[in-house]
Amino acid sequence: MDEFIAELRLLKAWAGNPSITEITRRIHRDWQQAGRPRGEWPARSTVGNCFQVGRRRPNCDLLLAVVQALVGADEAILSVWRQSLRAVLGEAEAAARVSAYDRLPAGLSVFVGRTDLVARAEVLLACDQEVTTLSLEGMPGVGKTSLALHIAHRLLAKERTGAPVLFANLRGSAPQGPPADPAAVLETFLRLLGATGDRIPYDLDARAALYRQLLAGTGALVVLDDAADAEQLRPLLPGAPGCRTVITSRHALTGLGGATRLPVPLLEPDDSVELLRATAGADRIAPDITAVQQIADLLGHLPLALSVIGRHMRNHPAWALSDYYREPLITLALEDGVRTALFASDARLEKETRRLLRLMALQPSQEIDAATAAALLGEPSVAAERHLATLTAAHLLERTTPDRFRLHSLVHAYAEERLCIDEPASRMQQALGRLLEHGRSRNAAVGLETRTIRGFRLPIPRQHSEADGETRLPQHLPAGRVLAA
Incomplete structure (x- = not known):
């Protein structure tokens, strides 16, 4: 407006x-x-x-x-x-349509791992601590909401104080529609706290002031799920001693002063196997634990993808564990929720940032630096660094060293899928030409091989490592997709 x-x-x-x-x-x-x-x-x-x-x-x-x-x-x-x-x-x-309640939604029936993270969160949110705001941040599908609800339910079970409980879904990464209006969320919160309609101010700041006044000294627990940014969150923070706030977001909330930010990592390998066991059934995975471990590795230990495949295993008993090799495994994971989760974050990026994400699927490895990103885009390194920083803040890219970044295997698969939908073959060829020239300028042993990506036959740079004598092929496609050297 x-x-x-x-x-x-x-x-x-x-x-x-x-x-x-x-x-x-x-x-x-x-x-x-x-x-x-x-x-x-x-x-x-x-x-x-x-x-x-x-x-x-x-x-x-x-x-x-x-x-x-x-x-x-x-x-x-x-x-x-x-x-x-x-x-x-x-x-x-x-x-203005908000989902806000004076109770917590039910948590997952199966919650696996995260022991250290849960313990740290409980210490930070203890009533005698000064820290009152905890932000759980991570990539799509990593389990931020389930973790937040698990922590919140544990706090309530331990304390049983009768303090107010407020929950709101802020729709910061909803694939359709705008994020929730904080003024509308506050109106609902105020009504849940007992304020009548004639007491609720029209102005956002006045609503926030009344909200904090009503929460002062109550020791309330507020859970704000899927936040878009710090601006949306600020009016919703209780800002009163004793009140605790748990936030989840796919974005790095660097502008939220006073909050403790906890990154939510991928599951540990043993926990990934346990999640598959819990969703597929112990009898289903028992015949070949080694295959189950390989499946977890291929899925990058992403909880959403593990749950998707676990349900598929449970519902398709005729599939042997060996049937879940890379190509159908990734396709199944993308089709049943992971693609939607990634698209929701991808759709909110700037055009050139989205384009870089797709072009990174042309990389022989899932790691990249700013110079290589600039070569793919045909832009200066400064612009490429900005795009990489945006992807990192959206948790679609992981910074492995100060100047290197890595795509999760499923993000890489999503980028490859979108590449031939959104980029014409001519622009892919141009990007590959710049990538090859960039490799030559670095005196790297770079050759070309022909590969088919989603039905397109393209020459792909092949990098040679003199240290180990191996030619490194891209890891996101099986060798059968390489047509010729």
């Missing part, structure tokens, strides 16, 4: 910057000609408010009347503004 108002101000300037009085006079004239009762005509101050940002419940009829007063009766222009306002209000309405 603020962007719409900013455009309306520009339209006013384009129209010669008429005064609010003159705009009001034109609206009165138009509405008189349309036969509208004089009691409906807006006051000058009401028209002036149309140009103020921060509006949450605009009068659509009046806004369009302002546009008409500025541009005249040009129906083509009015239609564009009408559609724009409809889109803005539709997004505002979606953002």
Whole structure:
């Protein structure tokens, strides 16, 4: 809505910057000609408010009347503004729909591993500690929500104080629709805390102040799931001694002062096997634990993918464990939830950052540095470093050393899948040419081999390691996909 108002101000300037009085006079004239009762005509101050940002419940009829007063009766222009306002209000309405409760959702029936992380979180959130805000951050599908609920349920079971409990899904990575509006979340929280409608202020800051006033001294536990950014979170933090807040986010919340950030890592290998056992059944995986360990390795120990494959094993007893080799394994994991989770994060990236993510599938290895990223994109290293930092902050990329980054195997598979959907073959060839030239400039032993990626036959750089005498082929495709040297 603020962007719409900013455009309306520009339209006013384009129209010669008429005064609010003159705009009001034109609206009165138009509405008189349309036969509208004089009691409906807006006051000058009401028209002036149309140009103020921060509006949450605009009068659509009046806004369009302002546009008409500025541009005249040009129906083509009015239609564009009408559609724009409809889109803005539709997004505002979606953002105002919140899922907030005065209780915690049920946690997972099976929770595996994370012992050290849970213990550390409980120490940080203990009532006698100063730290009151804990942010759990990690890649899509790593189990942040289940971990947050597990921690919160354990805290409540230990304390049993009867303190208020608040939970909200902030939809920061929802694949469709905007993140939840913090003002709407606060309205629901305030009602859950007993505030009547006439006590709830209209202004966001006033709502946040009342919210903190009601929580002061209560020792409340607030769980804010799937946060978009620090700006969305700030009004929702209790900010009172004794109140604890647990946040989950796919983004690095570096701008949230006073919060302790805990990265949520992938599962340990033994815990990955245990999760497969819990979801598939002990009898299902017992015949070949070695194969189960290899499956967990291929899935990169990502809890969401492990749960997906575990359910598939349970529901398809005719599949032998050896049937879950790399190609069908990755495809199954992507099709039943992992792709959706990755797409939700991918869709919120800038265009060139998304393009880099896809082009990284052309890399012979899953590691990359800024110079190689710049070669793939055909951009300066400074721009490539910015894109890499954005992908790292979104937890779609892991920084392994100060200047090197690595893709998770499933993110790499997703990038490869999107590559031939979003990038024309000609641009892939250009990127490969720059990549080959970059390798030569580094005096690396780089050759070409022909590979098929999603049905496209492309020459791919092949890197040779003089240290071990091996030619390193990309690890995300089985050798059968290499057509010729």
